Amino acid sequence: MGINSPLTQNLMPNKTFFWFFLPTGLAMILFIGLPIISTGIQSFYAQHDQVVKEVKKCDPFGCTVSIVVDNEETTKLREAKPLGKFNGFGTYIDRNHLAIDEIKKFWNETENLGAFVDQVTNLPFYKALIFTLTYCLFVTPNVLLLGFIIALSLNAVARKIRGPLIFGTILPMIVTPLVGSLVLFWMIDSQGIIGANIQNLMNDPYLSLKSSKTLTWITIIIYGIWHHSPFAFVVFYAALQTVPQEPVEAAIIDGASRFQRIKHIVLPHIYPVVTFVALISLMDNFRVFEPIIGFSAEGSAQSLSWLIYDNLVNEEVILFGSAAATSMMTIVGIAILLAPVLIRTWKEFKTAR
């Protein structure tokens, strides 16, 4: 055929595709792709040390030599090489990140494994990693469970009143995490309605969120479940609408209990959706950050994202290198998290061809 007809091939010509996709592709390459590379480069640099000079001061009693910071030279150096000095993997292995030397030292010095783990989990990076993973581990399954239960439950009420009920249910999800956590914090804080009542109930006027690390963690995890469950609910609710009626009715006639019906008919039907929700909520939970600010929990709970934020809002010098190194390791974490899904997709894609 002489004419390059898209109709016979039933696909869009590459050239047309290119022009349609160019704007969004460019936006993503420039502002998602390049920043990742920029982060990678920055992670190999560290901020300059201050330039010092020796100042000789003489008075009638003799001369003293003191070392002072040469501000002028420091500024000059910073302006000449704004990226900082090359540091290789130095930032990655320093105390605030992987802390290789410290771990070696702890390994040699501590007597039992418990003490060693204790020491290591007190290092900033590992502390944040453990909080982030704990948060993911507790929030994700509970979100799936609670979302599913709410969906089943709402699916059983009369159609007429479902609209307002759904609206009420999705409220925690549509507010920004900072606002959501603040709204809860103001109630749970020792001066808020729930906090004050718990104090009365426990008869402990000093009981407060900030006083206990465990309590803070539990609160943030509860917040996470509260905030993310509506998302799981909405997806599950929509999926429940597509469950075929016949097998359910057949099962009822066969005398299957409600629980058996859910387990053997409903769950298998919505299984793909469950993986989807689990994946999305895992991705979102891994970046937990705003609630730590909302609950003012910096003292006892730090996440990987929070560490990066803390480096970037540093008062004196922004710690680009340190933030970038943590960012790169966070990205590696995301990659590990996503790997099973990507491998599965790749296999499906290959067999499909």
Added chain:
Amino acid sequence: MDYGLDRKSTSLKTFNTIFIIVWLLIACFPFIWTFWGSFKVRADFFSRSDWWYAISAFNTLIETGGKFTTDAYTQAWTEGEFWKASKNTIIVTVFVVSISLFLGTLGAYALSRSTERYAFWILIAALIFRAMPHITLVSGYLFPFFQLQIWGILPTTIVVLVAINQPFTLWLLYSFFKTVPKELDESALIDGCSYFQAFRHIIMPVMWPGVITAGLFSLMLAYNDFTVTALLLNQENHTMVPKIQSYLGTNQHEGNLMWAVSAVVSATAPLFMLVMFFQRQVISGLTAGAVKG
């Protein structure tokens, strides 16, 4: 599940009703409580002596002479310059939504109509981009933006938010475009339309539900963003969410908590009304792609 055959026992129904009421209370009460408290003075809403003051308005009565006061609102909006923050939020939101939709519809249409293997890989790449924590991207932006001297201004933030928003918008609109039959644009192509004309005159008119859903999500992202706006905008250009955070105060300076409370209510109310109005679109957006697996 209310099927004809399915008879629920009374106890199950009661249990279900109780469960829903409890859940709705958990979901909604914090917002109702904050709304209520925003009309009190600080000594009542954050009472050191008795939480009941928040309801009886003990101090509010003493300080203002009435049971309710709008002082927190007036002060936050004028003195606290919340008006400026909301102006900035409106600018950012309007631009992010319109640019996102413009880029997103073009790209997603192309993706949905191409059968080449690169279309598949682009979608996978978008999924990976979607997974990137925003703060890691911000740590990549800051240094170059300082060097180029484009840090702190609204246009930079708008472009960044548009880009961050693209992966999700693409996936969402892609699954919507997939539901539009290919025969529709093919017949237009036979009639001599170009791809762009088919897109513009045939496909877009039937795509409005999808576009509205995608628009709502872009709006929520731009309106709710904290990470990007807090770090990429200077004080002057702060939008509502970072502004609320600045009211909270730090160890160095005391904030003004009641400003934060009233600002939270002011920022949340329009969002709730919008979602109430577009509830169906929000839900169809969240489930697009998911239900089909």
